[in-house]
Amino acid sequence: MDKTQSLYEALSKVEGFIYPNEISLNWDMLIVMYPYITGLVAGAFILASLNRVFNIKALRPTYEISLLAALSFMLVATMPLIIHLGQPFRFYEMLVTPHFTSAMALFGFVYLWYLMVVLLLEIWFDYRYDMVIWSQQKKGLMKYVYKALTLWISDTSPESRKTDEKIGYFITVVGIPSAFLLHGYVGFIFGAIKANPWWSTVMMPVIFLFSAMVSGIALIMFIYMLVSYLRKQKIDMNALDTIGKYLFYILILDFTLESLDQIHRIYVADESFDILKILVHGKLFVTFFIIQIGIGTLIPLATLAYLQFKKPSDRVRKIIYATISIFVLVGIFYMRYNVVIGGQLFSKSFYGFTSYKANVLYDTDALLSLVLFIVPFFILAFLLWLLPPWKKIEH
């Protein structure tokens, strides 16, 4: 009889005692992508701000790339959420009937603020002057594209450039707390779920924020090297070393905060502790200890620490940086995975577990997630073609 069969099949996925509604996970791989992608956006933007607000000159070659990468990922940031909805075409209802006391329902507004008021404006002011020049140089369709992008302003006077500079600076200053808000918000959503001991901690927004910076910086490191390689340009090793330095600092902070959170859990050892302990030693062992902490944190930390004292040749350093950036990106992905999936693997009764297998062929959540990670690179390629940082007129 197939009812009995499906029951046995469902039961083969669980261990111990578990409530019926916990057998299958509500939030799958797509919801792992959501904090991952917004984290990359926030991190890339914060790296750009380091150059502009804190005036770290060595990072200049990566400024535009960071902004455009942040924009490319920002454009797909809502996709995992919308695809994951049971009724994707109703998502706009959240925007037309805003609910101001629900944190989840506010994402649309946090997103719009960050996209429209921070990212687009900053990029626009940064490129305005160049777009005017390009619109005068280009012929045919592109001329009008650039004209439209400048909003039909052809002012190239020194005063107008000063204004661009000033407003751009101001937006960056506003942008830093906004980037913190964007990603702190995502952490807040998880931290505020008080029924889930794996998520419910006030540290969550802070941890998310710092891991976002780590992943964003690693992403820019990777993209900068990739773009230079594809354009057959010499990599500015000074810029790369500086990114590496900041990656090192922020990785230390991130690791400290996460350890603090875990140590706090271990010391307090409240009633949920036993199940969490079994969780991280069992189902999350590989993704937590080996990938997130080992590959994603300790190896990069050790290598970057070594680079602070010893400088091997440029070639070796490039290989090291490329490897490290990929390690960190993988590590942070699994950090999101451990949070989102890990938090749903154990029963609220604290007596049992369910299991999760990424669906590659059936529900295709894993495949879609992969696509959502690749698409931004194509958007970035387009943006770099449309607004090439290397053709900018030096100020």
Add this chain to the structure above:
Amino acid sequence: MPVQVKRLLLVFAFFIAISVALIYFLTPKSFGEYGHYRGKALEEISSTEIKYVQMDDCAMCHDSIAELKNSGLHATLQCEVCHGPGFNHIEDYENNRMEIPNEGQFCMRCHIMNAASPKKVIKQIDAVEHAEGEDCITCHNPHQPWL
């Protein structure tokens, strides 16, 4: 005011105007009538087809069975867990027959051996070993298992 700021404000004003228009046109008419939801939703939900009733409704006609059931260990079960939705049957019992779940494995829906369900709350048996191929109802009365 610098020209680019003016132009941008214009663009923003344009976007805000579009948003306001969209909010105006896309918000459902009855939204907010009673709370943060569509007022019409209540009407829609209350007009959906009714499928289930309560045990008391079955007892109006099947009073002896209801009494029998309520005197035994199946007292807490609704008739419709076993017999399926009964609204239509109540309206017109001649044309709407209830299900009669008298084939072998039906009772296992609840009494199957299951490590995850507590044995103090529901007794569990191994169907093969316990019933030896006979239907459950040859020995147990479904309405009063110990009759």
